[in-house]
Amino acid sequence: MNWLLWKEYRLNRLIVLVGVFLLLFPYAVAAGLLAWHWRPVGAEIHGARLWQYWRLLAPLWWSRMVWAALYSLGISQLTFGLLGGSAIAGERVDRSAEFLAYLPLSRGRILAAKLLFTLAVSAVIWLPNLVILGISVLVLAVKAGDGASILANITATGLVFFGVGWLLSTMTESPSISVCVGLVVPVIVLTAICGVGYLADLPADSHYPPYISLWYQVVSMAIALASFGAGTVYYLRRVEP
Amino acid sequence: MSTNTPDGPAIELVGLSKRFGRTLVLDHLSLQIPRGSTFGLLGPNGAGKTTTIKILMGMLAPTAGAARVLGMDALAERLRISQVVGYVPENHHIYRWMRIEEVIGFCRSLYRSWNDETCREMLDLFALDPRKKVKHLSKGMLVKLSLLLAVSHEPEVLVLDEPLAGLDPIAREEFLDGVLRTICERGRTVLFSSHTLDDVRRLADTVGILCNGQLMLHGNLDNLLTTTKRLRATLVDGRRPQALPAGTIYERLDGREWLLTVREFSPEKVEQVRGQSGVEHVEVLDIGLEDLFKDFVKGQRAAK
Numbered sequence: 001m002n003w004l005l006w007k008e009y010r011l012n013r014l015i016v017l018v019g020v021f022l023l024l025f026p027y028a029v030a031a032g033l034l035a036w037h038w039r040p041v042g043a044e045i046h047g048a049r050l051w052q053y054w055r056l057l058a059p060l061w062w063s064r065m066v067w068a069a070l071y072s073l074g075i076s077q078l079t080f081g082l083l084g085g086s087a088i089a090g091e092r093v094d095r096s097a098e099f100l101a102y103l104p105l106s107r108g109r110i111l112a113a114k115l116l117f118t119l120a121v122s123a124v125i126w127l128p129n130l131v132i133l134g135i136s137v138l139v140l141a142v143k144a145g146d147g148a149s150i151l152a153n154i155t156a157t158g159l160v161f162f163g164v165g166w167l168l169s170t171m172t173e174s175p176s177i178s179v180c181v182g183l184v185v186p187v188i189v190l191t192a193i194c195g196v197g198y199l200a201d202l203p204a205d206s207h208y209p210p211y212i213s214l215w216y217q218v219v220s221m222a223i224a225l226a227s228f229g230a231g232t233v234y235y236l237r238r239v240e241p
Numbered sequence: 242m243s244t245n246t247p248d249g250p251a252i253e254l255v256g257l258s259k260r261f262g263r264t265l266v267l268d269h270l271s272l273q274i275p276r277g278s279t280f281g282l283l284g285p286n287g288a289g290k291t292t293t294i295k296i297l298m299g300m301l302a303p304t305a306g307a308a309r310v311l312g313m314d315a316l317a318e319r320l321r322i323s324q325v326v327g328y329v330p331e332n333h334h335i336y337r338w339m340r341i342e343e344v345i346g347f348c349r350s351l352y353r354s355w356n357d358e359t360c361r362e363m364l365d366l367f368a369l370d371p372r373k374k375v376k377h378l379s380k381g382m383l384v385k386l387s388l389l390l391a392v393s394h395e396p397e398v399l400v401l402d403e404p405l406a407g408l409d410p411i412a413r414e415e416f417l418d419g420v421l422r423t424i425c426e427r428g429r430t431v432l433f434s435s436h437t438l439d440d441v442r443r444l445a446d447t448v449g450i451l452c453n454g455q456l457m458l459h460g461n462l463d464n465l466l467t468t469t470k471r472l473r474a475t476l477v478d479g480r481r482p483q484a485l486p487a488g489t490i491y492e493r494l495d496g497r498e499w500l501l502t503v504r505e506f507s508p509e510k511v512e513q514v515r516g517q518s519g520v521e522h523v524e525v526l527d528i529g530l531e532d533l534f535k536d537f538v539k540g541q542r543a544a545k
């Protein structure tokens with residue numbers, strides 16, 4: 001399995017780099033903006049004043065980190081779209097799938113390696129962000145509130161990116177098509193839910209009524225699971241590489 | 242269900258058909274290759290050689306019929322088959338970013354019977370540098386690496402799909418040496434397809450000619466060449482006689498010269514040609530594998 005995981009890493013190295021960039025970019029922007037607006041000047045930088053300065057800055061820093069973490073999590077979901085969409089189609093397009101096809105390697109092991117690798121990438125993306133969110137909530141002593149709903153939406157979106165991309169990846173030879181369709185599906189789902197809500201004249205006390213989030217999460221999870229299951233079964237039953 | 246008996250055929254195709262859309266690529270192909278033999282599969286482009294081999298390797302599902310390797314069904318027991326079969330494909334898609342030593346490590350982790358000694362011997366024989374990346378290998382080196390990977394797990398059957406296509410004479414020679422070595426040392430069954438008839442002549446003890454998805458000719462190579470002859474008849478007025486001797490696979494009229502390629506040759510067939518009106522003189526010529534192949538394919542096309 002180690003060799004297979006290493007192969008997955010080598011095949012997806014560029015995607016991992018993109019993922020790391022998406023993970024860090026919001027933090028870099030948040031830290032940069034904070035430093036620019038609150039940059040210490042002159043004598044304030046020395047001694048006790050610096051500590052006072054930090055105490056003053058800390059709440060603002062952690063509140064910025066909350067947004068950076070959520071933003072980082074949100075855009076990092078693109079990584080799962082790229083991973084899912086190129087999982088199998090990527091090896092078909094460079095025809096290395098044909099090399100694997102005549103080795104004594106079961107489809108189950110190939111899939112297991114791909115999923116383990118995706119889980120590892122998920123851990124890299126989610127864990128630091130969740131830790132920062134947790135610390136921020138503790139430091140700021142605030143309730144999670146809408147944060148949980150936002151996290152659920154982000155999770156649902158990432159799963160749809162991955163699931164739909166994965167399904168198409170098992171069927172096509174084009175990672176680009178798989179990735180693009182995977183990325184478009186959440187937009188279609190959200191538009192459809194808003195359209196249905198509007199047509200059904202559901203109560204809306206704001207521009208973004210709460211049922212939209214709930215429906216979006218439920219429908220997205222269902223699509224993601226169904227796509228992933230269908231793609232897996234299709235790949236396991238398919239004879240051609 | 243596997244029926245791997247020691248005296249059963251190494252490779253068995255039973256009524257194998259394969260259709261891609263409306264195109265019938267294999268048409269009820271049946272064939273048995275005994276253990277320990279070297280079988281050369283010949284055929285023009287599009288005859289179905291690669292399709293047959295891919296079905297044997299479990300990479301394509303047949304539309305009808307069955308393919309068995311060492312008694313195991315090619316589709317249902319693909320994983321078991323790949324442990325005991327070495328395969329050199331026509332096109333090599335080994336990970337280009339790997340070094341040779343990494344490809345070897347990758348494959349070694351998958352085979353139960355990987356033999357490091359054989360692997361080292363092949364590395365030396367082919368002068369392959371383990372540190373070299375696959376993307377930096379020439380076509381000849383890539384084919385040699387492919388052969389190394391195919392034989393290092395000590396397979397019982399070796400399947401080579403047009404392995405010599407595009408190789409220069411030296412690379413071809415070195416590759417053939419490697420194949421011959423594995424055949425001689427281990428007494429393996431070898432199935433290979435090729436367009437290079439000299440190489441087939443050198444390796445194969447049995448050949449089959451595949452044409453339009455059907456096995457048209459199949460037999461011991463020496464026997465085929467001994468029993469197939471070319472008759473060159475000179476005609477009085479250039480008009481072709483009506484009757485052809487039985488077993489004629491190809492005929493051509495060129496002015497007053499009438500050429501016939503006849504299987505299962507016998508002196509009676511010469512007499513039959515000589516006895517026809519308008520035939521002035523008949524000469525019997527030996528035929529090489531290349532001419533036999535060409536005449537056979539042209540004869541099939543003409544008949545179609």
